[in-house]
Amino acid sequence: MRIVFATHNPNKIKEVLHLLPKHIDLLSLTDIDCVEEIPETGQTLEENALLKAQYVVRNYGYPCFADDTGLIVDALGGAPGVYSARYAGVHKNADENMARLLSEMKKKPNRSARFKTVIALFLEGEQQLFTGKVEGEIIHEKKGEQGFGYDPVFKPVNFDKTFAELPLSVKNKIGHRGKAVRKLVDYLKKINNTTE
Ligand code: IMP
Numbered sequence: 408m409r410i411v412f413a414t415h416n417p418n419k420i421k422e423v424l425h426l427l428p429k430h431i432d433l434l435s436l437t438d439i440d441c442v443e444e445i446p447e448t449g450q451t452l453e454e455n456a457l458l459k460a461q462y463v464v465r466n467y468g469y470p471c472f473a474d475d476t477g478l479i480v481d482a483l484g485g486a487p488g489v490y491s492a493r494y495a496g497v498h499k500n501a502d503e504n505m506a507r508l509l510s511e512m513k514k515k516p517n518r519s520a521r522f523k524t525v526i527a528l529f530l531e532g533e534q535q536l537f538t539g540k541v542e543g544e545i546i547h548e549k550k551g552e553q554g555f556g557y558d559p560v561f562k563p564v565n566f567d568k569t570f571a572e573l574p575l576s577v578k579n580k581i582g583h584r585g586k587a588v589r590k591l592v593d594y595l596k597k598i599n600n601t602t603e
Contacts, residue, residue, distance in 0.1 A: 413459045413473035418555040426588045456527035464529045472528040482515040518544040522583035539586025
């Protein structure tokens with residue numbers, strides 16, 4: 408089964424490839440020559456994931472899933488949330504986003520935060536949503552070189568390392584995207600069994 412993951416982010420592709428069953432032939436936006444920026448004008452992660460997946464189905468004719476992720480920080484009233492990518496400006500720079508976050512979090516005693524991923528799937532005329540969350544805290548300075556985005560400032564609960572210090576296998580096991588992808592995979596396996 409060929410299916411597009413509506414992202415250009417090689418880190419996300421890597422994370423998801425680890426988890427998908429063999430019968431799925433995963434294509435990225437680059438693979439289908441979709442170079443334009445897909446509008447993410449929704450007010451929620453759910454809306455944005457649906458917008459992205461729907462865009463690919465309508466314009467490229469492939470079955471597709473898209474994810475949208477937000478970092479939700481309690482002391483900031485849930486910010487950056489759905490605006491996580493553009494927290495420090497339209498150019499979506501991870502270092503600048505983290506610098507703004509650490510600056511907003513100065514002197515905030517409550518460091519609790521969570522990542523939430525929503526995956527929207529459009530397949531065979533059906534639309535599905537899958538969600539994954541991981542609880543953790545925002546540390547005081549960046550640590551670690553792996554991963555991407557806000558990983559160097561996010562320490563998941565029950566770990567003394569950030570996502571940027573932990574191996575990908577651990578991030579996938581306990582992380583937001585891994586949890587959402589496993590729900591997607593269960594659904595795709597079910598569909599595959601009923602169509603065989
Ligand atoms: P999007 O879902 O790709 O639009 O991501 C929204 C924002 O969250 C971007 O700034 C990403 O870099 C960041 N982000 C998404 N997934 C992760 C993750 O797994 N770890 C850290 N940051 C992430």
